[in-house]
Amino acid sequence: MKVRYTELAEKLRGISIPKPLSGNIAGHAAGEPFDKHVYHMIKEQLPANTFRQYEYLNDLFRKNPATIGYEARQALFDSPTVMFLLSRGKNATDKWSVENPFDEKQNDTADILVVKDGFYEIIDVKTRNISKSAQPPNIISAFKLAQFCGKMIDNQEFDNFTINYIEIDWELENEQLVCRDVHFACLFKTLPDTLYINWAAAMQIQFHVSDLEQNFEGSMEEWARAYLKHFVNQANKRAADMIERFVKPFEKYL
Numbered sequence: 001m002k003v004r005y006t007e008l009a010e011k012l013r014g015i016s017i018p019k020p021l022s023g024n025i026a027g028h029a030a031g032e033p034f035d036k037h038v039y040h041m042i043k044e045q046l047p048a049n050t051f052r053q054y055e056y057l058n059d060l061f062r063k064n065p066a067t068i069g070y071e072a073r074q075a076l077f078d079s080p081t082v083m084f085l086l087s088r089g090k091n092a093t094d095k096w097s098v099e100n101p102f103d104e105k106q107n108d109t110a111d112i113l114v115v116k117d118g119f120y121e122i123i124d125v126k127t128r129n130i131s132k133s134a135q136p137p138n139i140i141s142a143f144k145l146a147q148f149c150g151k152m153i154d155n156q157e158f159d160n161f162t163i164n165y166i167e168i169d170w171e172l173e174n175e176q177l178v179c180r181d182v183h184f185a186c187l188f189k190t191l192p193d194t195l196y197i198n199w200a201a202a203m204q205i206q207f208h209v210s211d212l213e214q215n216f217e218g219s220m221e222e223w224a225r226a227y228l229k230h231f232v233n234q235a236n237k238r239a240a241d242m243i244e245r246f247v248k249p250f251e252k253y254l
Contacts, residue, residue: 002119005164005184008042008166008182008184009182012041012168014178014179015037016173016176017033017176017177018175034179035111035112039052039125042112046116049115052111053086053110053111054101054103054108058101058102061096061101062098073096079120079155080157081148081151081157082122085110086110110122110124119160119162121161121164122164123165123166124140124163124164126139126165126166126167126168126208127167127169129170129172130169130171130180131171131172136207136211138198138204140204141202142197142203145231146228146231149223149228150224150228158221162187164186165186166182166184167185167208168181186214188223189214189216191213191215191216193230195227199238
């Protein structure tokens with residue numbers, strides 16, 4: 001990891017940001033100000049290497065003005081595996097120009113991207129109102145992660161990226177959102193078969209970063225294969241359940 005997470009956590013604990021003017025302190029409304037704060041702190045650590053995802057894409061395409069079109073621009077990435085996570089769709093990429101750059105999208109994989117010495121550190125910032133009980137947030141599509149693992153294996157790319165999560169625990173105090181604690185974890189250090197897939201919520205993996213165990217000690221390739229085994233097992237169980245509940249009771253009418 002290139003980012004100094006311990007130092008970052010020490011600086012974040014105790015900081016406060018104004019309550020959003022909208023009065024909404026749930027989900028994205030509360031998370032975005034903290035997310036931007038974290039971004040600026042990491043930018044201070046690594047000014048030349050820290051980007052928002054859309055900033056990195058805009059910078060990459062701007063530096064290669066002669067490269068036009070989706071396929072050619074895809075080839076600008078050093079890593080086809082990372083490209084899968086970070087690139088935009090064909091239509092948007094074809095239409096990109098200096099006059100029509102990308103804007104930030106809420107569903108971008110990386111809130112923050114640190115690129116240094118050919119290594120991609122993908123960082124997602126999550127916030128948690130610790131004064132309320134809530135189910136764990138959506139983290140990443142289980143299907144997208146399965147595709148990503150397949151590409152890792154196909155491309156034999158296991159050592160040029162990581163996916164890290166930061167959780168900021170906050171409470172409302174005198175119209176301020178106050179950071180009480182900070183947690184961080186690496187996706188590839190958790191045991192793949194402990195990841196919860198909520199099939200009813202667009203196949204999202206859900207967890208609180210503070211609850212994420214960091215006990216996996218194998219290689220990245222071993223992690224990818226273990227996750228794919230977990231994903232396929234869970235998908236098979238889901239498919240069997242769907243057939244049992246929604247197909248068999250009605251077959252007699254066909």
